[in-house]
Amino acid sequence: EDGLQGLEKVRTEKPDLIVVDLKMPKIGGMEVISRVREIDSEIVLVVITGYATISTAVEAMKAGAYDFLPKPFTADELRLIVNRGLERRHLMEESKRLRQEKEKMQRHFITFVSHELQSPLVAVQQYLDVLNHLGDTPQREQLQVEWTSRCSEKVKDLLSLIRDWLTISKIEGGALVDRMKAISPATAITEVVRMYEGQAREHGIALKLDMPERVSPVKCNEECLNIIFSNLVVNAIKYNKPEGTVTISVEETTDEVVVSVSDTGIGIPEENRESIFEEFGRVKCDMTKDIPGTGLGLPICRKILHELGGKIEVHSTLNEGSTFRVSLPRYKEP
Known part of the structure; x- marks a missing residue:
């Protein structure tokens, strides 16, 4: 098979790892590496060639290859390098999953905190709006004391939440435990x-x-x-x-x-x-x-x-x- 057929299989089959020969018909191995990276940058690439030199190995690595195997090689050598490549792919996927999970948790955290910040502020605003419209009613003084006290409690809740949020940020940034x-x-x-x-x-x-x-x-x-x-x-x-x-x-x-x-x-x-x-x-x-x-x-x-x-x-x-x-x-x- 040639390089173009290989690229088509990469698009349709979406493999975790591919083995690329630098010498192929129609399109060279370096070009295949470049195009594979465009299709899916997470595919692990193992390069094989019968013309192994330091310069070609470095060039392949720079292009995005994971490892390099010169010909001739044994089945055990190929199996070893493929297993290492698959292990790398597994680690990459696990790292990506954990990163996505963390980002999801952060989005949820920000949404939840925003809601928790908003709730006491809305309550305070409502109390103040009502107080502003009381006029000279007989209950004005009593209600002012009661609702001002309620506003104070809501502000305390708000400050408590902000302090806790800042503490979490300090922990995650390493600022809280670096003075041990x-x-x-x-x-x-x-x-x-x-x-x-x-x-x-x-x-x-x-x-x-x-x-x-x-x-x-x-x-x-x-x-x-x-x-x-x-x-x-x-x-x-x-x-x-x-x-x-x-x-x-x-x-x-x-x-x-x-x-x-x-x-x-x-x-x-x-x-x-x-x-x-x-x-x-x-x-x-x-x-x-x-x-x-x-x-x-x-x-x-x-x-x-x-x-x-x-x-x-x-x-x-x-x-x-x-x-x-x-x-x-x-x-x-x-």
């Missing part, structure tokens, strides 16, 4: 407990800390630890029951420092225990519909821990409570 050093989690845990003691009391929740006097350092920074523990403690308070308890405990293994945040709250259905770590993944039911949140806190925790080489797990029983277990690698001297 040896640091004890005890400092961050103590600060988080102090910060949220008042909020816990307002909800009738007892906040308890079970931590040894000395905790081994981990490789991290203060900001990352504060984000992780703040998210977990705030969730434990929000999703708890009246007169409930939040317990933060610290233990160590040979290689890790393990921090557990346990509550006596409503629990998490088994089918939601993975989706809550996805962006905007929240448990939706009658018990949670009035609990504020962006659905980004746990995904942020998981992303940070992934960058740090740690992990987060959840164990939960409905109507009894949940425990989030954070494992951080202990710092080791270089």
Whole structure:
């Protein structure tokens, strides 16, 4: 067969890999390589020739060939180079699939965030529009106080969402975990407990800390630890029951420092225990519909821990409570 017939088969059969002889009737191998690249740039090209020189090999590679096999060659040599080429094609397809999946997730994320940003803004606009048309009605002063308070709550929700979104951007850009050093989690845990003691009391929740006097350092920074523990403690308070308890405990293994945040709250259905770590993944039911949140806190925790080489797990029983277990690698001297 000649090069033109080969090109026609490439168009109709769409192969993953083709073997091209540089010496063919009607059209040369270099021209075939060029045209194949125009038809489908992802086809893997293996060049064979009986006139092998360094210059022809380099020229073929520049034209888009994956590898070069001089004649004469054995069946095993051909099989080996074809298998390598097919493996490369598989890796290219997998990389393309992952790239497309990431782009799809990013589009979904942007659409969802845009909607979440819009919702509180629309509510604020509606409240302000009504206030502007109240005139001198008897209820004006009372409604001003009530609806100004509602506007303030909506703005808080908006700012919370923006902060979470910016945190995710910093994690994905590597800006949040590039200042790591040896640091004890005890400092961050103590600060988080102090910060949220008042909020816990307002909800009738007892906040308890079970931590040894000395905790081994981990490789991290203060900001990352504060984000992780703040998210977990705030969730434990929000999703708890009246007169409930939040317990933060610290233990160590040979290689890790393990921090557990346990509550006596409503629990998490088994089918939601993975989706809550996805962006905007929240448990939706009658018990949670009035609990504020962006659905980004746990995904942020998981992303940070992934960058740090740690992990987060959840164990939960409905109507009894949940425990989030954070494992951080202990710092080791270089």
